Amino acid sequence: MPFMKGSAPIRRTLKYLEAGKLVFKDRVKIFTINYNTRGDHHEGARDFTFWYLPQIQYKNPDVQVVTFKNMTPSPFIRCYMDNGTQFLIDIDSKTKEEVHNHLKKIICKSDEQLISEAEILEKKDNPANFGKGCPRHCICEIPGQVPCSGVVSLPNHMRGKYIFAKD
Template identity: 45%
Template sequence: MLMKGRYPVTRTLQYLREGDVVLKTMVKVMTVNYQNRSEASAGARNYITFKVPQIQYKNPRVQIVMFRNITPSPFLCFYLDNGEQIMLDVEGKTFMEIHERVQALVGRSQEDIQASETKQEMNTANFGPRVHNCLRRCICEVPGQVPCPSLVELPKATRGKYSGKIHREAEDAV
C-alpha cells in the first residue's frame, strides 16, 4: 500500500480499528476547542491527530466538530441527547491523559460493548451477507415475504413497468 500524505499511518483501516473509545449512546455531538500555537493546547492537538480519527470510526453516529483559535483555553464538550453538556478542561494535559479521561467520562465499558455485540448477533430480524453474521441473506427468505424476482416471476400487477403502462393507457383514453 502506498502511504502518502501528512499522517499516512493514522488513516489506515487497521489503525482506525484499534481505537478503544466507543462513546455512550447518549452522546450526540463532541466538540474540541483548541489553539494552533499554544503550548497549553499541545495535548489537544495530539489528541485530534491520533485519537479523534479512531473515535470517528468507532462512533459514526456522533458528530465531531473542531473549533480552532476561538477560545484561549482548550477544552472538550460532549452534548448529550437530553440537552445536557459535559465539559472537559484539557489545558496542559497530554493526549493520553485526555484519552483516559474521555474513556472514563463518556466511554462505554468493554462489558457493555460485548453485551451489545452478542445482542446484535442474536437478533433474528437482521439480514444481509454472511460476513455480518446474519441468519438470512435476503428479506425474501422470511416467511410471508414476496420471493425474489430472480427465483419466481412476479405478477404483472406488482411490476412498476406494467402498472405504469396501465395508468398511461387510462390517461390516454380520457
C-alpha cells in the same frame, strides 16, 4: 497508493481506525473540541485531535464531531447530550493519553458493555444458522433441504459416483 501519502498515513488504515477504544454512550450526540494551533498548553489537545479524532469518528458514526481552532485561550472538550444537557471537560496542559483515559472513564461505554453488544450483534436469530449452539444441528432439519445421507441415500442422478463414472 494515494491514501498512504501525507503526515502519518497510518491514521487512514482500517486496522488503525478499528483499534480505537473510544465508543461513546448512546446519549452523546455532539462532541466538540476547542484548541489553538500554537501554545505549549494546547499540545495535548492538538495531539489528541491528530491521533484519536479519526478513530472517534469511525467508531461513533451517529455522533457529530466538530473541532474549533484558534478560538479559545484554553483547550476544552464540550459534549452535548440527547436530552439537551452539555458538559465541559478541561484538557489544559494534559497529554493526549491523559485526555484519552479521562474520556474513556467519563463518556464511553465500559468494556463489558461493548463485549455484550458485540455478542448480541454476532448472534442474530437467522434461520440459516445451524450447528452447535444453534436451534438446528444440521441443515437437513430445515424444510426443503436434502435429507442427511446417513439416513437416506441420495438418488443416483445426484451422486457424482454415477454421473462421472465412465463405463
